[in-house]
Amino acid sequence: MSHVTAADGTRIWYDVLGEGDPLLLLNGQSLDHEMWDGVHTELARRHRVVRMDFRGTGGSEAPLDEPYTFALFVGDALAVLDELGITRTHVYGFSMGGKVAQTFAATAPERLGSLVLGATAPGGRNEVERPRSSTLALRRAGTAAGRDMIAELFYTPAWAAAHPDTVTRVLPRGPLRAQRLHFGASTGYDGWDLLPGIEAPTLVVHGEDDALTPVGNAALLAERIPRARLLVLPGTRHGYLHEAGAKATREVLDFLAEHPLSARD
Template identity: 50%
Template sequence: MVRAGGESDKPDLLYSTELFALDAIAVLDALGVERADVYGTSMGGRVTQQLAARHPERVRALVLGCTSPGGPHAVERTDEVRRSLVQTRPGAARRALMELMYTPAWPAANPGPYRTLGDPGMPAHAQRRHLAASNQHDAWQLLPGIGAPTLVPHGTDDLLNPAANAALLAERVPGARLHLIPGARHAYFEEFRAVASPLVLDFLTTVPQR
């Protein structure tokens, strides 16, 4: 969870993934946690790139799920996907987001609630600030400095954040391990939990203690 999500403060000021990483450090400090295993997906994955690169002493192991390095090196979603997310017909944008998150079989068998569709309590100014922070994220120059063991899981059928970004991250972060989940879309960690969760747990439990 990041600033403006859930019960956290919702200030109307400039947000950035670097700022969100500092928020994460503040939480670790408040909990008395010196080092943590960090798992971030999508926007959270962008934040954890900043966290691991700028505060390496706080990260033991890193998982970057369905995310992107941002900036000019990233593979952007298509214009068709962008247009689908800004439709004005009632419910159209939400249905488009559902299709990007899940295969058709998942919502048919799981009626919700779907927590991956955003925080309904987040005010409009915070949504705009989050979008700007995501769009301005560029960790390309920072990624080679990440020293934590890193796993990069991603769904092969992810159109919201194209799977080609996973390969970029895995190539850019020293020693990172790439794992593509066949048929999975953006919410691979939920719909394909039977594959994704054991994968991540196995990775974290085999990282040597340092």
């Protein structure tokens, strides 16, 4: 693990595991790199996997004076890639990280191989809204009751009860002010007009029973992005990447194998 200094002086945490075509992982809202624990080790069997913490979470610094934007997050990601000498990479974004990945695809297409969008949405007025109860859970995530609500949104109850450590990894991290800045960046995003211009091969992955980011958003993304492929995992919620981890990771790896970076060099 290490740090790179972004353009505005903020120190951004990252680590690297494995060998092969690079694969950048982008975290969910207010979550740190630990949300990928277990998943990233499987991905690293075939890829040079790069995890990073968005500013305001985990090992990265948390400047609080200015709003966070997805353009700022993409700039931080590019700083990490530059530090590692990575000129092109696959990108796998989960939830809010999927919105950052859309921005990456639109603003730095020359740096992108293929794109995986997990449990995410297009933002703006076209986004299929979550139930108000799900938003309430996000706002209460720092409380004991909120923890239980988040667990239920991410996983089926029996699975959550059997995997308490995984539940802990998907609870918001970092200063409360930084969490609010993450929330503001996510809710202020509208990528609808960006999506038709995404040229990278794209896989959209979603849990069928996701109430945090309703599955209708996956269909919108797959229809809006040219030639995108859609994978809906039955019986899973927002945290499909853990509860249906074996199938989801296998499908992602197979998709990435169809689009090696060398094929487009």
